[in-house]
Amino acid sequence: xxxxxxxxxxxxxxxxxxxxxxxxxxxxxxxxxxxxxxxxxxxxxxxxxxxxxxxxxxxxxxxxxxxxxxxxxxxxxxxxxxxxxxxxxxxxxxxxxxxxxxxxxxxxxxxxxxxxxxxxxxxxxxxxxxxxxxxxxxxxxxxxxxxxxxxxxxxxxxxxxxxxxxxxxxxxxxxxxxxxxxxxxxxxxxxxxxxxxxxxxxxxxxxxxxxxxxxxxxxxxxxxxxxxxxxxxxxxxxxxxxxxxxxxxxxxxxxxxxxxxxxxxxxxxxxxxxxxxxxxxxxxxxxxxxxxxxxxxxxxxxxxxxxxxxxxxxxxxxxxxxxxxxxxxxxxxxxxxxxxxxxxxxxxxxxxxxxxxxxxxxxxxxxxxxxxxxxxxxxxxxxxxxxxxxxxxxxxxxxxxxxxxxxxxxxxxxxxxxxxxxxxxxxxxxxxxxxxxxxxxxxxxxxxxxxxxxxxxxxx
Amino acid sequence: xxxxxxxxxxxxxxxxxxxxxxxxxxxxxxxxxxxxxxxxxxxxxxxxxxxxxxxxxxxxxxxxxxxxxxxxxxxxxxxxxxxxxxxxxxxxxxxxxxxxxxxxxxxxxxxxxxxxxxxxxxxxxxxxxxxxxxxxxxxxxxxxxxxxxxxxxxxxxxxxxxxxxxxxxxxxxxxxxxxxxxxxxxxxxxxxxxxxxxxxxxxxxxxxxxxxxxxxxxxxxxxxxxxxxxxxxxxxxxxxxxxxxxxxxxxxxxxxxxxxxxxxxxxxxxxxxxxxxxxxxxxxxxxxxxxxxxxxxxxxxxxxxxxxxxxxxxxxxxxxxxxxxxxxxxxxxxxxxxxxxxxxxxxxxxxxxxxxxxxxxxxxxxxxxxxxxxxxxxxxxxxxxxxxxxxxxxxxxxxxxxxxxxxxxxxxxxxxxxxxxxxxxxxxxxxxxxxxxxxxxxxxxxxxxxxxxxxxxxxx
Numbered sequence: 080x081x082x083x084x085x086x087x088x089x090x091x092x093x094x095x096x097x098x099x100x101x102x103x104x105x106x107x108x109x110x111x112x113x114x115x116x117x118x119x120x121x122x123x124x125x126x127x128x129x130x131x132x133x134x135x136x137x138x139x140x141x142x143x144x145x146x147x148x149x150x151x152x153x154x155x156x157x158x159x160x161x162x163x164x165x166x167x168x169x170x171x172x173x174x175x176x177x178x179x180x181x182x183x184x185x186x187x188x189x190x191x192x193x194x195x196x197x198x199x200x201x202x203x204x205x206x207x208x209x210x211x212x213x214x215x216x217x218x219x220x221x222x223x224x225x226x227x228x229x230x231x232x233x234x235x236x237x238x239x240x241x242x243x244x245x246x247x248x249x250x251x252x253x254x255x256x257x258x259x260x261x262x263x264x265x266x267x268x269x270x271x272x273x274x275x276x277x278x279x280x281x282x283x284x285x286x287x288x289x290x291x292x293x294x295x296x297x298x299x300x301x302x303x304x305x306x307x308x309x310x311x312x313x314x315x316x317x318x319x320x321x322x323x324x325x326x327x328x329x330x331x332x333x334x335x336x337x338x339x340x341x342x343x344x345x346x347x348x349x350x351x352x353x354x355x356x357x358x359x360x361x362x363x364x365x366x367x368x369x370x371x372x373x374x375x376x377x378x379x380x381x382x383x384x385x386x387x388x389x390x391x392x393x394x395x396x397x398x399x400x401x402x403x404x405x406x407x408x409x410x411x412x413x414x415x416x417x418x419x420x421x422x423x424x425x426x427x428x429x430x431x432x433x434x435x436x437x438x439x440x441x442x443x444x445x446x447x448x449x450x451x452x453x454x455x456x457x458x459x460x461x462x463x464x465x466x467x468x469x470x471x472x473x474x475x476x477x478x479x480x481x482x483x484x485x486x487x488x489x490x491x492x493x494x495x496x497x498x499x500x501x502x503x504x505x506x507x508x509x510x511x512x513x514x515x516x517x518x519x520x521x522x523x524x525x526x527x528x529x530x531x532x533x534x535x536x537x538x539x
Numbered sequence: 540x541x542x543x544x545x546x547x548x549x550x551x552x553x554x555x556x557x558x559x560x561x562x563x564x565x566x567x568x569x570x571x572x573x574x575x576x577x578x579x580x581x582x583x584x585x586x587x588x589x590x591x592x593x594x595x596x597x598x599x600x601x602x603x604x605x606x607x608x609x610x611x612x613x614x615x616x617x618x619x620x621x622x623x624x625x626x627x628x629x630x631x632x633x634x635x636x637x638x639x640x641x642x643x644x645x646x647x648x649x650x651x652x653x654x655x656x657x658x659x660x661x662x663x664x665x666x667x668x669x670x671x672x673x674x675x676x677x678x679x680x681x682x683x684x685x686x687x688x689x690x691x692x693x694x695x696x697x698x699x700x701x702x703x704x705x706x707x708x709x710x711x712x713x714x715x716x717x718x719x720x721x722x723x724x725x726x727x728x729x730x731x732x733x734x735x736x737x738x739x740x741x742x743x744x745x746x747x748x749x750x751x752x753x754x755x756x757x758x759x760x761x762x763x764x765x766x767x768x769x770x771x772x773x774x775x776x777x778x779x780x781x782x783x784x785x786x787x788x789x790x791x792x793x794x795x796x797x798x799x800x801x802x803x804x805x806x807x808x809x810x811x812x813x814x815x816x817x818x819x820x821x822x823x824x825x826x827x828x829x830x831x832x833x834x835x836x837x838x839x840x841x842x843x844x845x846x847x848x849x850x851x852x853x854x855x856x857x858x859x860x861x862x863x864x865x866x867x868x869x870x871x872x873x874x875x876x877x878x879x880x881x882x883x884x885x886x887x888x889x890x891x892x893x894x895x896x897x898x899x900x901x902x903x904x905x906x907x908x909x910x911x912x913x914x915x916x917x918x919x920x921x922x923x924x925x926x927x928x929x930x931x932x933x934x935x936x937x938x939x940x941x942x943x944x945x946x947x948x949x950x951x952x953x954x955x956x957x958x959x960x961x962x963x964x965x966x967x968x969x970x971x972x973x974x975x976x977x978x979x980x981x982x983x984x985x986x987x988x989x990x991x992x993x994x995x996x997x998x999x
């Protein structure tokens with residue numbers, strides 16, 4: 080029997096037992112954002128630590144932070160082989176509105192081969208797969224083909240406030256050859272994906288001030304600048320009619336898409352008509368010369384997230400507004416630097432400042448973009464593992480959103496990040512009736528086990 | 540003795556008696572917007588009617604409307620002479636915040652030759668001057684030099700909802716050669732003004748809709764239009780960097796300023812530095828080639844009064860907003876037509892509609908601009924009357940605001956409107972500690988009496 084056949088047999092024989100054990104994990108209401116669940120957070124962390132110990136993982140610890148604890152463990156008995164650092168999170172989102180759940184969020188049930196529970200997909204189900212894959216390898220092969228470390232946090236759903244400091248303080252302990260994160264999804268049902276890049280984020284608030292107070296538009300209108308008009312001019316100056324950003328230097332450091340990447344995206348045959356239907360628009364909109372996937376995965380953006388000023392109640396109020404403001408965020412791609420982009424935005428605003436107003440620009444939190452090269456051996460190896468199990472070509476994708484902790488791992492540990500996820504966008508994470516397709520639980524266990532063998536063969 | 544000397548003597552001898560009587564009027568808390576004052580409204584109307592009757596005015600009536608009553612009276616025993624229709628209002632603004640009043644709002648007191656009470660200046664004090672001027676003319680001359688009619692309403696402070704219908708229904712009864720309104724102010728202390736024009740008003744709300752709901756700016760940003768960006772483009776397209784309106788045809792019907800008017804405005808030596816100080820700006824702003832007074836009195840405007848869309852709370856929310864809106868009003872000047880301007884705005888919005896959104900435009904109430912020509916004999920005569928009493932040149936001004944009832948008089952009765960007011964901008968109308976400088980009460984009585992003689996001499 081090949082190692083895959085042996086693993087397959089092991090997972091099949093232990094499936095019920097594994098699911099029952101996962102139910103235990105899912106029954107712990109580890110909602111990180113609600114203080115009344117603080118004891119549950121510790122329960123969940125300890126539960127994970129116990130499971131790691133039972134796998135003969137060494138140096139298992141539940142490490143306190145200023146918030147919820149981090150669970151750590153390691154197994155370093157594969158000399159000369161690469162080390163994989165596994166990351167995931169044991170905390171979950173709140174469950175309200177509760178009345179929309181068809182079964183209780185912390186009472187897992189299986190319907191139609193889908194496991195319904197808060198955290199089933201995001202991320203307890205996927206974290207649990209790491210553990211069972213290790214268990215299966217030990218059981219069928221007596222050892223692991225690589226060295227492994229585990230870091231599971233309890234604050235992902237609240238923005239990982241304490242993890243960067245923990246990682247910074249434990250750089251040596253966390254040293255590895257790659258980080259493997261299972262907290263994303265397939266490209267589509269039956270179509271696996273390796274996510275090799277995420278966009279970063281930066282943002283500013285623009286506050287425009289004209290007169291010292293709102294003025295009567297009859298008495299002063301025509302002779303004093305209007306803060307909303309001034310703001311609208313600035314906002315309109317940011318992009319051209321296709322959404323191409325007009326801020327000097329904005330695109331200078333954008334790493335161009337390679338022809339291989341563009342071809343890989345084309346091969347995905349993205350359904351633009353379905354997207355238009357989904358979001359309810361008659362036409363898509365974006366930078367000329369790029370496909371929708373390229374626009375949302377590999378090109379930076381500048382979006383006004385909110386605008387306010389003057390009178391917004393019902394009817395009319397003939398005020399000449401003294402103040403107006405807008406919130407703006409940019410999604411960034413490699414090799415844009417969030418701090419540098421903020422400086423470019425400030426310079427643009429200064430350059431386009433209309434007469435008769437003063438402007439204040441304040442900065443929001445920033446997150447760097449992240450990219451492991453598309454053709455990196457670790458990325459390509461992940462694609463091969465998926466392909467063996469799913470029997471279709473793996474999609475190599477990027478995410479348009481930002482997972483700040485990924486960029487932190489990249490920055491602090493200087494490691495390639497491999498995002499191997501098994502969820503589906505339809506699985507209601509963060510919403511009522513979260514679920515996880517067990518087909519992908521089953522396949523994912525096999526993919527992950529195989530990936531350890533793939534990595535074991537690489538010279539890195 | 541000249542007629543002015545006789546009047547002067549009469550007003551001096553009766554000053555205390557007149558002020559005591561005006562106190563009676565001011566003690567009636569005729570707040571039109573508060574239903575608990577409905578009986579006070581009738582008391583005030585009846586008080587006025589009684590005073591008119593005591594002056595031997597004919598056909599005095601307190602005419603019910605759907606709101607507060609209109610007081611009417613007439614004296615038409617000057618055959619061959621012009622007829623002046625006097626307008627004013629007996630209702631007043633609410634008085635809160637009461638604790639900011641230094642003396643009770645409905646307990647009139649005189650301090651430093653200023654009469655403090657709600658309505659002292661706006662408009663009971665000025666209405667009362669009409670009555671006492673008539674009394675003085677009867678007393679000193681035994682008759683009036685012109686025919687007169689009086690219409691005093693009780694709903695000016697709530698937008699005159701019932702007056703247009705009353706005027707329309709009583710067109711014949713109200714027929715006259717001019718309407719004289721005393722509800723405005725001097726140009727500055729010691730510097731009288733005749734206001735011969737007011738701007739009109741029209742407005743629209745623009746609602747922009749992109750996707751069917753707000754989207755995640757990471758997942759969709761770069762590929763779907765953002766409603767706020769689309770709105771900002773439209774708003775920015777309305778004006779150039781100097782505020783000149785870019786809507787096709789917007790200025791086509793604007794009546795140009797005559798050289799006489801421009802010279803008259805220049806002669807006022809308007810203090811732009813003081814204005815900047817007052818409103819708190821470092822620089823003024825407006826259409827090139829026009830002075831501040833021209834910009835605010837004789838040129839139309841387009842102002843965004845309010846803007847809204849997306850997230851406006853504290854911090855950041857990376858939403859790609861599906862909806863955004865703005866409220867816009869235009870101040871109009873003769874001969875712009877409010878309906879036509881709305882059509883031009885709609886055409887402009889349609890022409891500048893960005894990709895990827897749909898737009899709804901809804902209309903607000905409209906008011907026509909009003910102008911009695913600067914060189915109209917009735918306007919010039921008013922200037923002469925002021926000049927005789929104040930001993931300085933009269934300012935011929937326009938108002939940048941809109942008094943819809945003035946445009947209604949103009950439209951329904953097709954009469955020239957002469958705005959002869961005696962208030963000062965510093966007199967806190969609509970605010971605590973409203974007051975009226977009795978110097979202008981005294982002078983105004985003489986100005987108005989003289990104006991009846993001036994009009995009597997005109998062939999109109």
